[in-house]
Amino acid sequence: MVGFFSFQFTGLIALAAMQADVGPWRAGEPLRELEAPQRARFEFGRVQYAREFDASEGLGPTTNNTSCGACHFKPVGGWGEQRVTRYGFMSEDGQFSPVDPGGDTLWQHVGVTGVDDCREVIPSESNHFSLRVTTGATGYGLIEAIPDQALLAVRDLQPPDIRGIERWVDSIDSAPGDPARIGRFGWKAQEATVLAFSADAASAEMGVTTWLVQQEPAPNGDMELLDACDDVPDPETGVEVEGFDYLGAVTDFQRFMAPPPRIPASGMAGEAIMDTIGCTACHVPTLMTGSQLKLEDALRNKPVHAYSDFLLHDMGEAGDGIQDGPVEETWMRTSPLWGLAIQPTSWHDGRCAQLNSADRIRCAISEHAAAGSQAVNSATAFASLPQQEQDLLIEFLLSLGRRPFDADRDGVVLRSDLQGESSGFLSCFGSSPGPDDPCTVHDHDGDGQVDEGDLDMLPAAWDDIETDCNANGQWDVRDLVLGVSQDLDGNGIPDECTTCLGDLDFDGDVDVNDILGLISEGWGCQGSCAGDLDGSGLVDSTDVLLMIALWGPCSG
Numbered sequence: 001m002v003g004f005f006s007f008q009f010t011g012l013i014a015l016a017a018m019q020a021d022v023g024p025w026r027a028g029e030p031l032r033e034l035e036a037p038q039r040a041r042f043e044f045g046r047v048q049y050a051r052e053f054d055a056s057e058g059l060g061p062t063t064n065n066t067s068c069g070a071c072h073f074k075p076v077g078g079w080g081e082q083r084v085t086r087y088g089f090m091s092e093d094g095q096f097s098p099v100d101p102g103g104d105t106l107w108q109h110v111g112v113t114g115v116d117d118c119r120e121v122i123p124s125e126s127n128h129f130s131l132r133v134t135t136g137a138t139g140y141g142l143i144e145a146i147p148d149q150a151l152l153a154v155r156d157l158q159p160p161d162i163r164g165i166e167r168w169v170d171s172i173d174s175a176p177g178d179p180a181r182i183g184r185f186g187w188k189a190q191e192a193t194v195l196a197f198s199a200d201a202a203s204a205e206m207g208v209t210t211w212l213v214q215q216e217p218a219p220n221g222d223m224e225l226l227d228a229c230d231d232v233p234d235p236e237t238g239v240e241v242e243g244f245d246y247l248g249a250v251t252d253f254q255r256f257m258a259p260p261p262r263i264p265a266s267g268m269a270g271e272a273i274m275d276t277i278g279c280t281a282c283h284v285p286t287l288m289t290g291s292q293l294k295l296e297d298a299l300r301n302k303p304v305h306a307y308s309d310f311l312l313h314d315m316g317e318a319g320d321g322i323q324d325g326p327v328e329e330t331w332m333r334t335s336p337l338w339g340l341a342i343q344p345t346s347w348h349d350g351r352c353a354q355l356n357s358a359d360r361i362r363c364a365i366s367e368h369a370a371a372g373s374q375a376v377n378s379a380t381a382f383a384s385l386p387q388q389e390q391d392l393l394i395e396f397l398l399s400l401g402r403r404p405f406d407a408d409r410d411g412v413v414l415r416s417d418l419q420g421e422s423s424g425f426l427s428c429f430g431s432s433p434g435p436d437d438p439c440t441v442h443d444h445d446g447d448g449q450v451d452e453g454d455l456d457m458l459p460a461a462w463d464d465i466e467t468d469c470n471a472n473g474q475w476d477v478r479d480l481v482l483g484v485s486q487d488l489d490g491n492g493i494p495d496e497c498t499t500c501l502g503d504l505d506f507d508g509d510v511d512v513n514d515i516l517g518l519i520s521e522g523w524g525c526q527g528s529c530a531g532d533l534d535g536s537g538l539v540d541s542t543d544v545l546l547m548i549a550l551w552g553p554c555s556g
Contacts, residue, residue, distance in 0.1 A: 025261035026403060026461075027138055027342060028075035033298035034256055041244070045253025048246055050076055053208055055112045058236025060207040061229035062108030062120045062219050068198075068250055071134045071205070077257055079343045080134030083350055084205070085109065086322045090128035096323040099123045101221035105322055106204055108217060118229035120219045130320040131349035132187060136339055140185070140194050141255030141296075142304045143336075145289035148182045154309045158281050162374045164311025164334065167327060171196045173212055184310040187348050188324040189333040195251045202237075202247065209234040210247040256298070259305065260339030260401045265446060267435035270396025273389050277381035282334045282374075283307040307337035307400070316372025320348050330372060341401035342411060357409075358394050392436070404444040405461045412463040415492030416528050418477065425450070425458070429481050455481055464529050465521040469497035469506030476506070500554035502547045504530050510550045518543060 030042040050069035053059035064084050065071050071080045085107040088098045098105050100123070111119035122129075148166075155164055169183040169192040183189035191197040199212035207216040207230070214234045218226035237246035274280055289295065289302045312331040319330030332348060340361065346352035352363035369379035382390065402409065407417040407424055418425045428439035428450045442450045444457050455478065459466060467476045470485065476494050479485040485494035493499060493506055502510040504517045522531030522539045531539040533546045 025258060026075070027136075027260045027339060027401065028077050029258050030256050031141070031258045031298040035297070038252075038256055038296060038298065041249070041252040042256040044244055045249040045251070045256070046076060048244075048249040049253050051246075053206060056232070058208050058216075058230075058232040058234075060108075060110075060112035060216075061118045061226065062217065063110050063112055063207045064106075064108055064205045065110075066206065068201070068206075072137055074136075074342065074344060077137045077253060078260075079136040079339070079345075081344045081350070081353075083131040083133050085122070086130045086132060086320065087122050087126045088128055088322065089125055090321060094329065096128060096321060096329050099125050102218065104204075104217055104221065105324075106217070108205075108207065108219075111219075112207075113229055115229065118219055118225065120217075123220070128321055130322050132320070133345050133348065133350035135187070135335075136260075136343070137194075137254040138257050138339055139259035139304070139306065139336075140257060141299050142259065142289055142302055143184055143306060143310070144192075144194050144255065145295055145299045145302070146184070146287050146304060146310070147290040150287050151182050151184075151310055154284055154287070155311055158309075162278075162281055162313070162377075164282065164309055164313045165331070166311055167325075172199065182310070184333070187320065187332060188322075188327045189310065189312055190324055190327075194254050195247070198251050198254065199247055202250075209236045211235050211238070211245065212247060260342065261403045262305070262338065262400050263402055263404045263444065264399065264435045264440045268392070268396040268399060269436055270392040270394065273385070273393045274396065277385070278378040279382075280307075281378075282309050282311070282313060283337055284309045305338060308334045310334060310336075313374045314372065315368075315375070316370045318347070318367045318370035318373055337397065337400050339401040341398045341409075343401070357398055361394055361397050395436070402441065403461065405442055405458055407438075407441055410528075412526060412529075413458075413461045414464050414528050415477075415530075418480065418492050419490055426481060426487075429455070463525055465504050465517045465531065467493075467505050469499070470494055471507075498554055500550070502533055502550035503554055508554050510547060510552060510554070514547060515544065518547065 030039055034042065050067055052066045059066060065082065069076045071082045072078055073080050086105045087107055088096050088105050090096050107122055108120050151166060155166060158164060167183040167189040168180040169190065170180050171192050173193055173196045181192035183192045185191040185197040191200060195212065199210050202208045202210055203213040203216050209216055216230065219229065239245045285305060285307055287304045289299055289304060291301050310333060312327060312333055314330050315332050316330055319332050321329045323329050341357060346360050346364035347367055352360045354360040354363060365379055365382055368375035403411065403413060405413045405417055405425065407420055421427050423438035423441060425442050428442045431439050431450050432448055433439035433443055433450065439450055442454055445453045447453065458477065459475065468474060469476055470479065479494055480487050485496060487493065488495055497506040498508045499506045502514060504514040504522070518531040518539060522529055525531060525539045526537060529539050531543055533543040536542065
């Protein structure tokens, strides 16, 4: 099964042995095939990615945020909702030009020194503005490893009226004499490597310099002002731990991050419809990484199910209107679709921000029909489809980023996912769902059955505390699924167990075991979690205090 569970086990013993190490996919997790030293680099990089800078450490003098993770937070390294502003001057004939003396088009909207003169102000002659939202860094190592030749082959197969163009980039991390590479990162495909993209973002978005980019943007292009407002020597980051520098660490984190989850892995009717109306000419379902020996095993010869060609296409009036080097105003990189279900917004400026995910996706599809867009025909074809076929296509797109076992689509796997007549694990257990059946969300091993093989995997996906309230040595959820216990009230707890608020292990008492369980297993859980005693949507210190107040037997 390619892309989601891409290897096979040869028996239940192998499955049990591998389960703890593999686990079901969550967005933001490391690639499964990483070796131990690479996983350590990923974990150290995650910490550095979330590291918050202040002015004494080199933040600013102008900035858009204090850490990488402050923008990329759904999950850490993923998508975000923050919008930044690009600006410049647009002539009457639609020609864009920057007004910043240094050619910068990004507004760093926060001054960190508290001195007004050190703030950046959008020049009054600016008359064109465009917002940009945060893209996700999931699967970046795989994207980086796609050979240029593969992207050129896709380009050559595209019909002339929708053919994309590649952006050749002399990356800032290239050695002298290295050939240019095709850009693939950023809304304008402005960088070809994760290292260069990260160094540029650290400088441009945070004002933090690295060994690769040793100068931050000057406020309104005024170099004298930069010298006066920033007294931290460049580069402002270096070796944090022996062998790990900040830039290398955040690069490792992004390169070694796995793609987002998806379920089912293939076979949905909506994907075939998407292909029929021409969407997959640009949103290419699968590309392959290269076979170079310098690539890590986890990145070499791997499928990349990103649904993108990473080329630039003319989006007409739906483009951002910002010229970026050789890339004209209306040309934008094809956005990867993997993870679409969990992205908070769609389109470069986040204009599609509906709370309902299906409505958000419909909004994005409609933007493809803008005047001058290369995608007009596909968008028109979608609008002409019968409602049922439109819904099937949307349902397929909503599978890109969906977690296995997440029946209610809230992004976490909890007791609520056990319930539900059409898609709860309890009702789906023993069924043989097809790709478009609601129960297929529980067929994680892809064998066409929701069975004990999937039940064996459920604990690894579980986001709440695992309980054994009847003390029979078996997880309560397993008791319910296999019929050992009943759950007539539908609360996901065996009926023979006495429980009360704060009794997380359902043993009839709020005691030290519940405190330990909340901290070790439930801490930070978001959603309808057992440990969220105050109903805030997050398990935190307030829940610990409430648990102490509830201390004692449930009957008391």
